[in-house]
Amino acid sequence: MSTIIETKNLKKVYGTKGVSFNALDGIDLKVEKGDFLGIMGPSGAGKTTLLNLISTIDKPTSGEIFLEGKELNNLKDRELAKLRRNSIGFIFQDFNLLDNMTVEDNIALPLALERKHHKNILNKVDEISSFFGIKDHIKKYPYQLSGGQKQRTAAARALITSPSVIFADEPTGALDSKSSAELLQSMLKMNEEFHTTVMMVTHDAFAASYCKRILFLKDGKIYARLDKNESRKEFFHRILDLLSSFGGGSHEHF
Amino acid sequence: MNTFSIAYKNYKSNLKVYRLHLAAMIFSVIAYYNFVSLKHNPEVLKAQVNTREIAGTANVTQIVLLLFLVFFIWYSTSFFLNQRKKEIGIYTFMGVQKSKIGAIFAIESLFLGLTSIIVGLALGVLLGKLFLMMLAKVALLNVQVDFFVSSGGLIETSITFFIVFFLTSLQGYISIVRSKLIDLFNASKKEEQIPKVSYVKGVLSIAILGLGYYVSIKALILGFFTGILITLILVVWGTYWLFGSFFTIVARYLTNRKSLLYKGTNLVSISNQIFKIRKNYRTLATIAVLIATTITAFGTVSSLKYFVNKNYETEVPYTFSYVAESEDIDNSIKTVIDNSNHNLELWKKSKILFVDKFSTNYNLYNRSFAVMSLTDFKEIVKDLDPESYEKNYSDITLDDSQEVSQVIYVESPGVMMSILKKYDGTININDSDFQIKEQIKTPLLGGGVPSSVLIVSDKDYTKLSESFKEYYFDGIIVDNDENTEKLINSIREAIPKNVGLYSKMQAHKGKYDIFGVVYFLGAFMSLVFIVATGSIIYFKLISDALDDKEKYVMLRKIGMTQKEITNSISQQVGISFLIPLIIGSIHSIFAIRVLMDLMNYDLTIPTVISIAAFTVIYGVFCFGTIRKSLSIIGVK
Numbered sequence: 001m002s003t004i005i006e007t008k009n010l011k012k013v014y015g016t017k018g019v020s021f022n023a024l025d026g027i028d029l030k031v032e033k034g035d036f037l038g039i040m041g042p043s044g045a046g047k048t049t050l051l052n053l054i055s056t057i058d059k060p061t062s063g064e065i066f067l068e069g070k071e072l073n074n075l076k077d078r079e080l081a082k083l084r085r086n087s088i089g090f091i092f093q094d095f096n097l098l099d100n101m102t103v104e105d106n107i108a109l110p111l112a113l114e115r116k117h118h119k120n121i122l123n124k125v126d127e128i129s130s131f132f133g134i135k136d137h138i139k140k141y142p143y144q145l146s147g148g149q150k151q152r153t154a155a156a157r158a159l160i161t162s163p164s165v166i167f168a169d170e171p172t173g174a175l176d177s178k179s180s181a182e183l184l185q186s187m188l189k190m191n192e193e194f195h196t197t198v199m200m201v202t203h204d205a206f207a208a209s210y211c212k213r214i215l216f217l218k219d220g221k222i223y224a225r226l227d228k229n230e231s232r233k234e235f236f237h238r239i240l241d242l243l244s245s246f247g248g249g250s251h252e253h254f
Numbered sequence: 255m256n257t258f259s260i261a262y263k264n265y266k267s268n269l270k271v272y273r274l275h276l277a278a279m280i281f282s283v284i285a286y287y288n289f290v291s292l293k294h295n296p297e298v299l300k301a302q303v304n305t306r307e308i309a310g311t312a313n314v315t316q317i318v319l320l321l322f323l324v325f326f327i328w329y330s331t332s333f334f335l336n337q338r339k340k341e342i343g344i345y346t347f348m349g350v351q352k353s354k355i356g357a358i359f360a361i362e363s364l365f366l367g368l369t370s371i372i373v374g375l376a377l378g379v380l381l382g383k384l385f386l387m388m389l390a391k392v393a394l395l396n397v398q399v400d401f402f403v404s405s406g407g408l409i410e411t412s413i414t415f416f417i418v419f420f421l422t423s424l425q426g427y428i429s430i431v432r433s434k435l436i437d438l439f440n441a442s443k444k445e446e447q448i449p450k451v452s453y454v455k456g457v458l459s460i461a462i463l464g465l466g467y468y469v470s471i472k473a474l475i476l477g478f479f480t481g482i483l484i485t486l487i488l489v490v491w492g493t494y495w496l497f498g499s500f501f502t503i504v505a506r507y508l509t510n511r512k513s514l515l516y517k518g519t520n521l522v523s524i525s526n527q528i529f530k531i532r533k534n535y536r537t538l539a540t541i542a543v544l545i546a547t548t549i550t551a552f553g554t555v556s557s558l559k560y561f562v563n564k565n566y567e568t569e570v571p572y573t574f575s576y577v578a579e580s581e582d583i584d585n586s587i588k589t590v591i592d593n594s595n596h597n598l599e600l601w602k603k604s605k606i607l608f609v610d611k612f613s614t615n616y617n618l619y620n621r622s623f624a625v626m627s628l629t630d631f632k633e634i635v636k637d638l639d640p641e642s643y644e645k646n647y648s649d650i651t652l653d654d655s656q657e658v659s660q661v662i663y664v665e666s667p668g669v670m671m672s673i674l675k676k677y678d679g680t681i682n683i684n685d686s687d688f689q690i691k692e693q694i695k696t697p698l699l700g701g702g703v704p705s706s707v708l709i710v711s712d713k714d715y716t717k718l719s720e721s722f723k724e725y726y727f728d729g730i731i732v733d734n735d736e737n738t739e740k741l742i743n744s745i746r747e748a749i750p751k752n753v754g755l756y757s758k759m760q761a762h763k764g765k766y767d768i769f770g771v772v773y774f775l776g777a778f779m780s781l782v783f784i785v786a787t788g789s790i791i792y793f794k795l796i797s798d799a800l801d802d803k804e805k806y807v808m809l810r811k812i813g814m815t816q817k818e819i820t821n822s823i824s825q826q827v828g829i830s831f832l833i834p835l836i837i838g839s840i841h842s843i844f845a846i847r848v849l850m851d852l853m854n855y856d857l858t859i860p861t862v863i864s865i866a867a868f869t870v871i872y873g874v875f876c877f878g879t880i881r882k883s884l885s886i887i888g889v890k
Contacts, residue, residue: 057811078815085813096808098522100529105509105521110812112516121516157812 003066004164004197005031005054010063012049012220023049024060025220033164034195036188038202038211040243045217047201048169054199055088055167056080068164085110089158089166089196093173095150097142097157103129104138107156114161124160132156132186148179152186159190166190168200172207184210205243209236216242257354261361268362276370278330278789282323283374283415285782288385289319291378291407295386315775319782324418326786331363331422333793335429337800346435356430360423367419371412378411379403389774456503459495462488470844473851482848489841493542496837497535502528519822522809527826530798531833537794538834541787545838545868548783550845553864555776557849557857562769564695564855569667571638571697572729573738574745574757577606581726586748594741596732600637604630606703607715607722614681623706624699625722627715628652631662631698634729638697652691654711660691662709665854667701681708684721688714695854699727702756784868788875791834792882795827799883806887820889824880831876839865 012024024046031037039047052058054065056072065072068087075083090096097106104125105112111121129135132152142150151171158166168187172180188210191198202208209232216224224242228235269276293312338359345355383401466488473481505528508514515521531538576587591598610622628650635643652660658680679690688710698707710718732741735758742757749755806819814822843861850857 055811078817081810081813081815081818083813084811088813090811092808096804096811098525098805098808101521101525102509105515105525108512108516109521112521113518113812113814113818115518116516118512118516122512 002033003030004033004035004068005029005199006066007054008064008066010050010053010065011061012046012053012058013061022220024053026063027220027222029215029222031197031199033197034191036191036198036200036210036212038200038208038214039217040202040205040208040214040239041217041223045223046220047217049220050217051167051169051199051201055090055165056084085114086161087164089161089163091151091154091158091166091168091171093170095142095147095154095174097150097153099142101141102138103134103140103142103145103153106142106153107138107160109157110161125156128156128160131159131190133182146179147175148182151175151179151183155183155186155190159194159196162194163196165197165199168198168202170202171200172202172204177206180204180207205236205239208239209233214239257357258361261358262365264358265362265365272334272366274789274793275330275334276366276373278786279327279366279370279419280374280377281785282327283370283411284378284381285778286319286323286414287375287378287407287411288382289316289778290410291382291402291404292386292389294404294406295402312771312775315779319779320414322782322786326789327418328422328425329790330793331426332429333797335359335426337797339433342430342433343435352431352433356427359430360427363423363426364419367415367423371415371419374415375408375411379408389771451502451506452499453503455495456499459492459498459500462492463496466492467844470848473848485844485848489546489844490543493837493841494536494539497531497539497542497833501531501535501833505531519814519818519825522814523822523825526802526822527829530826530830534794534798534830537790538830541791542834542837542841544783544787544790545834545872546841546845548780548787549839549842549864549868551776551783552780552868553842553846553857553861554849555773555780556864557846557853557855557860558769559773560860561853561855565667565669568665568695568697569701570758571700571731572600572602572702572758573732573735574742574755574759575700575702575727575729576749576756577702577754578726578728578749579723579752583749583753584728587728587730587745590741590744590748591730591732594732594744596734596738596741598730599733600729600731602634602637602729604634604699604727605719606630606699606707606725606727607718608725609683609708609718609722612681612683614679623708624703625708625710625715625718626698627712628662628709629712631709634698635696642696646694652709652711652714654713658687658689659711659714661688661714663690663693664698664707664709665693665695666704666706667697667699669695683718686714686717693854700729700756702729702754703727780868784871788872791831792875792879795830795879796882796886799823799886803887806889816889819887820884823883823887823889827880827883828876831872831879835869835872839868 007027007029010024010027010029011022014021014023027046027050039050041047049058053060054067056067056075059073067083070083072080098109101109107125107129108121111124112118125138126135129138132155134149134152134156137145137149137153142153145153151174155166155171166187171187172183175183184207187198187200190196198211200207200211208214209228212228214226214228215222216226226235226238226242342355342359345358346352382403386402466485469476469481469488470485473485475481476484505524508524509528515524576583588598604626607625608622609625612623632643632647632650635647650662652662654660661681663679679693681688681690688708732738738757738759742755742759746755806814806823809819810816842865846857846861846864
C-alpha cells in the first residue's frame with residue numbers, strides 16, 4: 001500500500017494578529033491508498049478546515065500537504081484546478097447539485113469540463129448511475145428527487161472522474177437514517193470495488209462506523225485514533241464511548 | 255432608538271450599497287431638471303424657437319421622459335428592496351411590527367430620494383451650461399449661452415421628484431406590511447424549477463413577428479397609421495412570446511445535443527442560460543422593445559438632421575435663379591456678374607413648361623407642375639449632383655413608344671417626407687396619359703420653381719410645348735456666394751419686373767431650425783433611454799449573479815479554473831445583452847424602413863450610425879456588468 005495523503009505539522013490560523021484563532025495546530029497525518037478515514041470531533045475542532053486544506057480548497061498558514069506525492073504549496077492555480085478535476089471528488093452536506101441541469105448532466109459535468117468525447121461521457125454516466133441506483137432518474141431535475149437520491153447523484157458526480165480520493169463533508173447531515181444508510185453502503189461499495197480512498201468528516205457515530213479508521217480532533221489537534229478490527233456494530237459502540245469521553249461528544253447536537 | 259434614527263443609521267451605513275441605485279436616481283433628476291429648465295431659459299425664449307410645434311414637441315417629450323423616469327425609479331427601488339428581503343425577515347423574526355419595519359424602510363428610501371434630489375439638482379445646475387451649449391450647437395440655434403440657474407426648473411423638478419419618491423416609498427411600505435415572513439426568508443433560497451415550454455407559442459412568435467414585419471413593409475398601402483399600429487402591436491406581442499418560448503425551445507434543443515453540450519464550460523453556460531432567459535424573459539423582451547424604440551427614435555431624428563442639408567440643397571442649388579419668357583436678359587445678367595467681384599462658376603439653362611390643366615389619380619399637393627425634357631434634366635443633374643447622376647440617371651431612358659409614356663416625378667424642393675402612395679400613378683395632360691416610372695428627390699430647379707417637376711422624353715416635351723407656354727429657366731452659381739447682397743441688388747435692377755428671381759439670400763434657412771431642436775430632443779431622449787435600458791439589464795443580471803454565487807463556489811471545488819469561470823460568466827452575460835440587442839435592432843431596421851418610404855431617401859447610413867452608437871454605449875454597460883458579476887462571484 002502506498003501513501004496518498006500526507007501532512008506535516010499542518011497549521012491554520014484564522015484572523016489577524018490580535019484576534020487570531022488556531023483552527024489547526026500541528027497536524028501530522030498519513031492516509032494509505034484505499035483507506036476509508038473518518039474525522040470526528042466537536043464543533044470548532046477543525047474538521048472541516050482539515051478537509052478543506054487537504055482538498056486544496058483552502059491554503060494552510062504553515063506546514064506541508066502531499067497529495068499523490070505532490071506538495072500542494074508548490075502548485076499553481078491551474079495545476080490545482082487540474083488536480084481537483086482529475087484526482088479529487090467532493091460530496092457536500094447540502095448536495096451542491098446544479099438545479100438547472102438534469103441528473104445526467106450533473107453527473108457528466110466533471111467529464112464535460114475535461115472535454116471528453118460525449119459518447120464516452122454518456123457511457124460512463126450510465127455505468128455510474130447504475131452503480132448508485134439512480135439510473136431511472138437521470139432525466140429528472142434535482143428538485144424532483146428525494147434527499148437520498150440527490151446525495152447519491154452527488155456521489156456519482158464525485159466518482160465519475162475515477163478520482164483517487166473522495167472528500168465528504170457531513171454527507172449524511174441532511175439525510176434521514178434510511179437514506180444515510182443507503183448512501184454509506186454505496187460509499188463503502190465504492191471504496192471496496194474501486195479502491196477509492198475516502199476521507200469523511202462527520203458528526204454522526206453511525207456514519208463514522210462505516211469507516212476503517214477514525215481520527216478525533218479537538219482544538220485543532222489530533223486527540224485520538226480508532227481502527228476498526230471488529231464488526232461495524234461493535235465499532236459503533238467504541239466510537240460512542242470515545243465521544244462521551246471528551247464531553248459533549250455524541251450528544252452535542254442532540 | 256426610534257424609527258427615524260434607525261432609518262437614518264441604515265441610510266448612512268447603506269450608502270455604499272445603494273451607490274448604483276442612487277446614481278440611477280440622480281441621473282434621472284439631472285436629466286429632468288435640464289429638460290425643464292430649458293422652458294424657463296430666457297435666451298431660449300428669446301431665440302424665437304418657441305414656436306407652437308417646438309413647444310408641443312417639448313411637452314410631449316417631457317411627459318414621455320417623466321413616465322419613463324418614474325418607471326425606471328420604481329424598477330430600481332423594487333430591485334433594491336428585493337435585495338434586502340432577508341434583512342426585513344430578520345427584523346420581523348425578532349418581533350418588530352411590520353408597520354414599523356415598513357416605516358423604517360420608507361423613511362430610509364425618502365432619505366435616498368432627498369439625497370438624489372439635492373445632488374441631482376446641484377449637478378444639474380453645473381451641467382446646465384454644457385447641456386445648452388450642446389443644444390445650441392446641434393440645433394444650430396443662435397443663442398448666447400450663459401451660466402443660468404432656473405428657479406422655475408429647480409422648483410418644478412424638486413416637487414415632481416419629491417412626489418415620485420414619496421409614492422415609491424409608500425409603495426415599499428405597503429409591500430413590506432403585506433409581506434409574509436416565510437417569503438421573506440425564502441426569497442434568497444428558492445429552488446429553481448424547470449420552466450414549461452410551449453412549442454405552439456414558440457412557433458407562433460416567429461409567425462407573428464413575420465406578419466408584423468410584412469405589415470410594416472406594406473404600411474403605406476394599408477393606410478399609414480393603421481399599418482403602423484398593427485405592426486406595433488404584432489411586434490411587441492411577438493417579442494414577448496419569442497423570449498417567453500422560442501428561445502427556451504432553442505436552448506432545450508441545445509441541452510439535448512450532448513455532443514455540443516458536453517464540451518467544456520458549454521454545459522454550465524447553456525444550462526444556466528436556459529433558466530435565465532426563461533426567468534427574465536419579461537425583462538429581456540422589454541429591453542428588446544426599448545432598444546428598438548431607442549434606435550428607431552435616434553435613427554429618425556438623425557435622419558431628419560442628416561437630410562436637412564440634403565433638403566436645403568434641393569431648395570437652394572444655385573446662388574440665384576430666374577425664370578424668364580425669353581433669353582433676352584441673359585446677356586445683361588452676364589455683364590452684371592462680370593462687373594462684380596464674383597466669378598461665374600456654373601450656369602445651367604433649361605426650357606420648362608408650366609402645366610396647370612391636368613387630371614390624375616395621383617395625390618398631388620400642387621395644383622400645377624413644371625415639365626422638363628429628359629435631356630435638360632440629365633444636363634442639369636450631371637453638374638448639380640454628379641454622384642447620383644453617375645449612379646442613377648446617366649443611363650435612364652423613358653419609354654415613349656407605347657400609348658402611355660413614362661415620366662419621372664421629381665418632388666417639390668424642400669419636401670421632407672410624404673405619406674403619399676407611390677405606386678401606379680398616372681397623369682393625364684391634353685388627353686395623353688403619362689405613367690410615373692419613378693419618384694425621386696434631387697436638386698434641380700430649386701425654390702425658384704416651387705413645384706414638382708415632371709421629366710418627360712424629348713419627343714413628349716416637344717408635343718407638350720405646343721399646348722403650354724415655354725419658359726426659360728436659368729440657374730447660376732458664383733464663387734464666394736455667402737456674400738451676394740450687392741450682386742443680387744444689381745441684378746434686380748438689371749432685369750424687368752416680370753422675371754421671377756430667386757436667390758440663396760432670400761431662402762429662409764431658419765425654417766430648418768425646428769429639425770435641429772427635434773434632433774436634440776430626440777438625441778437627448780435616446781441617451782436617457784440607453785442609460786436606463788442598460789441599467790435595467792444591469793440590475794437584473796447583477797441580482798442573478800448574487801443568486802449564482804454559491805453555484806460557482808461549488809464549480810470551483812469540482813475543478814473549474816478561474817479562467818473557465820470567467821469565460822462562462824462573460825458568455826452568459828454577453829448573450830443576455832446580445833439577444834435583445836439583435837432582436838431590437840432588427841425591429842428598428844424594419845421601423846426605419848417605413849421612414850425610408852416616407853422620406854424617399856436611402857437611410858442606410860443613419861440607421862447604421864444609430865445602431866453602432868447604441869451598441870457602443872450598450873457595450874460599455876455589458877462590460878461593466880461582466881466585471882461586476884465576476885467580482886460578486888469572486889473571480890480575481
